[in-house]
Each structure stands twice: as C-alpha cells, then as structure tokens.
Amino acid sequence: MSISPPRSGYTLPVFACASAIASLQHLHGENELNSVTFNLLEPPEAITIAIEQVARLNPDAALAITRSEPGDNLDLTRNTPIWALVERKTGNQEIEIEGGEGIGIQVDNGGKSAIYSYAQRLLQENLRPLLLPQESLKVTIILPEGKKLATRTSNAAFGVVEGLSLLGTTGISQPLSAPGQLEIFREQLKILSRRFDRLVFCIGENGLDLAPQMGINPDILVKTANWIGPMLLEAQLQGISEILLFGYHGKLIKLAGGIFQTHHHLADGRREILTAYAAKMGLATPHLQQIFDSSTSENGLEYLRQLDGQTGDNWVERIYGEMANTIDRRCQEYVYNHSNGHLRVGCILFDRSRSLISKSENGLKFLQNLQVTP
Incomplete structure (x- = not known):
C-alpha cells in the first residue's frame, strides 16, 4: 500500500x-x-x-x-x-x-x-x-x-x-507527531521485522545517538517519536519477540502512568507519576511535596539525587527501578489487552546529560542477550 x-x-x-x-x-x-x-x-x-x-x-x-x-x-x-x-x-x-x-x-x-x-x-x-x-x-x-x-x-x-x-x-x-508519520514508522518496522526478532525503540535523537555508543547494533534501532503504544502493537503483529525502550526519563516515565502517546500536547503527568512512585516506595511527605512542586521531572530527579547524597540512601535507584519494571509490565499488558498477543518489553532510562538512570530487569536481560555490557 x-x-x-x-x-x-x-x-x-x-x-x-x-x-x-x-x-x-x-x-x-x-x-x-x-x-x-x-x-x-x-x-x-x-x-x-x-x-x-x-x-x-x-x-x-x-x-x-x-x-x-x-x-x-x-x-x-x-x-x-x-x-x-x-x-x-x-x-x-x-x-x-x-x-x-x-x-x-x-x-x-x-x-x-x-x-x-x-x-x-x-x-x-x-x-x-x-x-x-x-x-x-x-x-x-x-x-x-x-x-x-x-x-x-x-x-x-x-x-x-x-x-x-x-x-x-x-x-x-520532520513531522514526527503527524498521524501520517506513524504509518511510515510502521512500514520501517515491518521491513526490520524480516531481519530481526529483537528491536530497540528510541523515542528521539538522543537515544539513537547514545545506543550505538553502548555497543547496541544501530541496525536494530527504530525511532518511534511519541507513538509508543501503536508501535508496540505493530511490533507484536509483525512477530517481534522482544522490544527494548531506550529514552529520556521525562518521556518514558509517562508509560509508568499508563500514557502510551507521550506528546506533551496530549498528556503529561510526569511530576505526578514520579511523586506517586516515590510515595509507593515510602518517601516521607515533605520530600513528596518537594518533588510534586518541582518545575520538571528532571528537577525532581535532581532533588532525589541530592537527598541520596545527604542521607546516604538510594531513593533514585529504588524509585526509578520500580518505575522501570512497571513500565515493562504496563507495556506488556497494553499489548496483550489490545491484541491478545505477547511481547516482552524492557526499558532503559537516561537523564538530560544522557547518563543512565535505571535499567529494568527485562532491559538488563535484553542487553545480556545482545552481549552488551550493561
């Protein structure tokens, strides 16, 4: 077509x-x-x-x-x-x-x-x-x-x-957010599915640049922009067995809240999601209020890092680890609920300086299967 x-x-x-x-x-x-x-x-x-x-x-x-x-x-x-x-x-x-x-x-x-x-x-x-x-x-x-x-x-x-x-x-x-672009992304994914059964979804240019530096084969990289949900479904439909989501935490964090079209015009909630997971992991209310009042999710992350430095705790690892594993689970549930099919999903999140924050359990296994050092 x-x-x-x-x-x-x-x-x-x-x-x-x-x-x-x-x-x-x-x-x-x-x-x-x-x-x-x-x-x-x-x-x-x-x-x-x-x-x-x-x-x-x-x-x-x-x-x-x-x-x-x-x-x-x-x-x-x-x-x-x-x-x-x-x-x-x-x-x-x-x-x-x-x-x-x-x-x-x-x-x-x-x-x-x-x-x-x-x-x-x-x-x-x-x-x-x-x-x-x-x-x-x-x-x-x-x-x-x-x-x-x-x-x-x-x-x-x-x-x-x-x-x-x-x-x-x-x-x-490039009209990455236009509906017609989704169809082009799908066509590109179909072509790659004939050669590979594992692919890496990169939300933007930073991921496309950083992934090869980690040793990931650039041939398996797919740019999704904000169309994560539809692209996951297309991957399952094309017989892909495993997807690694690789992107900036300010985008991927939305998936932990069940948001699968991540353009800020359509949905946000990043600070709210970060605050909710911090509460789930037991962070005290005064700190939750600071995160909720942060101007960006990046500032919320920096607050947690400063808190870890002051207290010797590991809130960043615990909170982002929980979010990363939840991203995997919610993505897999999303695919099953919309297709009755199965797709293993892992994720890796990085910050604005392109330093890795967290790898989910599935994300770590994905890298090991590719023989990439985490």
Missing part, C-alpha cells in the same frame, strides 16, 4: 535566517521584499521563505518578521513570529549573532544564547555573501512569544530557560 508522507516544514533557524536576510537586503535598498531565497545547507537546497514585514529603524538598522511553518506537526511554534534585528557597522565583514527576547539561555554554558551550531552556520553562510566591503553586522534574533511558549516545553530539563532554542541539525522539520 502506498503511503503519502505528511507534509514537512522548516525549523526555527530557517525562519530566523530568512528574517535576517530580509533585514540586510532592506538596508541595502531593496524595498519590495515579499520573500527571500537562500540555501538550507542541511540539506543543500535553495528554498524561498515569505517575509511578513520589514522596516528600517534607522540608516544602519532594520527589522524583519517571518512566521514559523513546521509542516504537519503538533508543534507549538506554528505561526509564531520570528524577528531579526540587523545592525550594521564598519568592520572587516564580521557577523555577531545573539539572542534577544524569547531566545533561551543555556544555564550550563555560561548563560549563552540557545542558538546552536546549525543556526549559527546557516546565518553566517547565508549573510556573509551579502555583506558590502568593510561592512560588519550584529544580528539579534527575537521570539516575542518565546518565553511564554517555553513554559509548555521540556527545555528547562535540558538546561535552557527564559525562552526557546534555535536547535536542530537540519532545516527540515
């Missing part, structure tokens, strides 16, 4: 770059700017992005605005405005890029703006050919809604506060 792929869009760095190019071109005298065309670099192709507004603020500064279009994705940045303020000065064609209002701050990296390497490269390589001799630029990227939108993300768990990140390694926004 032929499957029409969902429509892709572009990542935030692309719209930031388009706004910056429009601002610079306006400073150079182009007044009728409805769109700009430039190279995505990753992939190396030319695209055209619509410009909503552009205005000169003074003879050496201009501001342009684009709007995010991420394609067929459940993406909270859809239609958000991206501003670029470009200020020119005399110099040796240097380009300084900084984050303004709504661009996140990296708390673990000296407070630098969360404008990562692809975004930096995209801006530098597309703006530099447009510079006049002896012209240098200061480019400030602004997301007016960034601070508000960031409260609905897990950015803080990864050390980014006060706004959104210009993140990613490509200009294409």
Whole structure:
C-alpha cells in the first residue's frame, strides 16, 4: 500500500535566517521584499521563505518578521513570529549573532544564547555573501512569544530557560507527531521485522545517538517519536519477540502512568507519576511535596539525587527501578489487552546529560542477550 508522507516544514533557524536576510537586503535598498531565497545547507537546497514585514529603524538598522511553518506537526511554534534585528557597522565583514527576547539561555554554558551550531552556520553562510566591503553586522534574533511558549516545553530539563532554542541539525522539520508519520514508522518496522526478532525503540535523537555508543547494533534501532503504544502493537503483529525502550526519563516515565502517546500536547503527568512512585516506595511527605512542586521531572530527579547524597540512601535507584519494571509490565499488558498477543518489553532510562538512570530487569536481560555490557 502506498503511503503519502505528511507534509514537512522548516525549523526555527530557517525562519530566523530568512528574517535576517530580509533585514540586510532592506538596508541595502531593496524595498519590495515579499520573500527571500537562500540555501538550507542541511540539506543543500535553495528554498524561498515569505517575509511578513520589514522596516528600517534607522540608516544602519532594520527589522524583519517571518512566521514559523513546521509542516504537519503538533508543534507549538506554528505561526509564531520570528524577528531579526540587523545592525550594521564598519568592520572587516564580521557577523555577531545573539539572542534577544524569547531566545533561551543555556544555564550550563555560561548563560549563552540557545542558538546552536546549525543556526549559527546557516546565518553566517547565508549573510556573509551579502555583506558590502568593510561592512560588519550584529544580528539579534527575537521570539516575542518565546518565553511564554517555553513554559509548555521540556527545555528547562535540558538546561535552557527564559525562552526557546534555535536547535536542530537540519532545516527540515520532520513531522514526527503527524498521524501520517506513524504509518511510515510502521512500514520501517515491518521491513526490520524480516531481519530481526529483537528491536530497540528510541523515542528521539538522543537515544539513537547514545545506543550505538553502548555497543547496541544501530541496525536494530527504530525511532518511534511519541507513538509508543501503536508501535508496540505493530511490533507484536509483525512477530517481534522482544522490544527494548531506550529514552529520556521525562518521556518514558509517562508509560509508568499508563500514557502510551507521550506528546506533551496530549498528556503529561510526569511530576505526578514520579511523586506517586516515590510515595509507593515510602518517601516521607515533605520530600513528596518537594518533588510534586518541582518545575520538571528532571528537577525532581535532581532533588532525589541530592537527598541520596545527604542521607546516604538510594531513593533514585529504588524509585526509578520500580518505575522501570512497571513500565515493562504496563507495556506488556497494553499489548496483550489490545491484541491478545505477547511481547516482552524492557526499558532503559537516561537523564538530560544522557547518563543512565535505571535499567529494568527485562532491559538488563535484553542487553545480556545482545552481549552488551550493561
């Protein structure tokens, strides 16, 4: 059966770059700017992005605005405005890029703006050919809604506060949360099921990168994004005997609460689930209140680690061990309840620094069967 792929869009760095190019071109005298065309670099192709507004603020500064279009994705940045303020000065064609209002701050990296390497490269390589001799630029990227939108993300768990990140390694926004993407994931799983009877489900890019570093064969890795429940059912249907779930604890923790579509637009409950399992393991009420009031599940984990350091206890091991084994059990029950079939499921959870937190009993056996050192 032929499957029409969902429509892709572009990542935030692309719209930031388009706004910056429009601002610079306006400073150079182009007044009728409805769109700009430039190279995505990753992939190396030319695209055209619509410009909503552009205005000169003074003879050496201009501001342009684009709007995010991420394609067929459940993406909270859809239609958000991206501003670029470009200020020119005399110099040796240097380009300084900084984050303004709504661009996140990296708390673990000296407070630098969360404008990562692809975004930096995209801006530098597309703006530099447009510079006049002896012209240098200061480019400030602004997301007016960034601070508000960031409260609905897990950015803080990864050390980014006060706004959104210009993140990613490509200009294409893959529609991982669109229903059509699930069908593509299923087709990929069907192909792999002809070669392997054990597979590793990775929720995101961190898992796909970390698993091979542990010695896991990259050929058995399957990206699921947030479609964990449907992908488990598909694995059982295709005759897979065993699945290892490998992912960030802030995602997989939801499975311990019976949530099998993990996109934050649809369900959350991470702090509540962590608090419930801490209570089950006997943690005292004042500590439960601290975990429940944590801003993120990552902060809840850090609180438990600090508590272990102060008391010499092993709350992290006990609580996360219980959650990991429950994740296995609930996943197996989910598959049986929806298919009357059996699928062995194990899991491994890691934190924002990609350090392993916990392996379930089944997860440990899975690694041993692969002859991977836990």
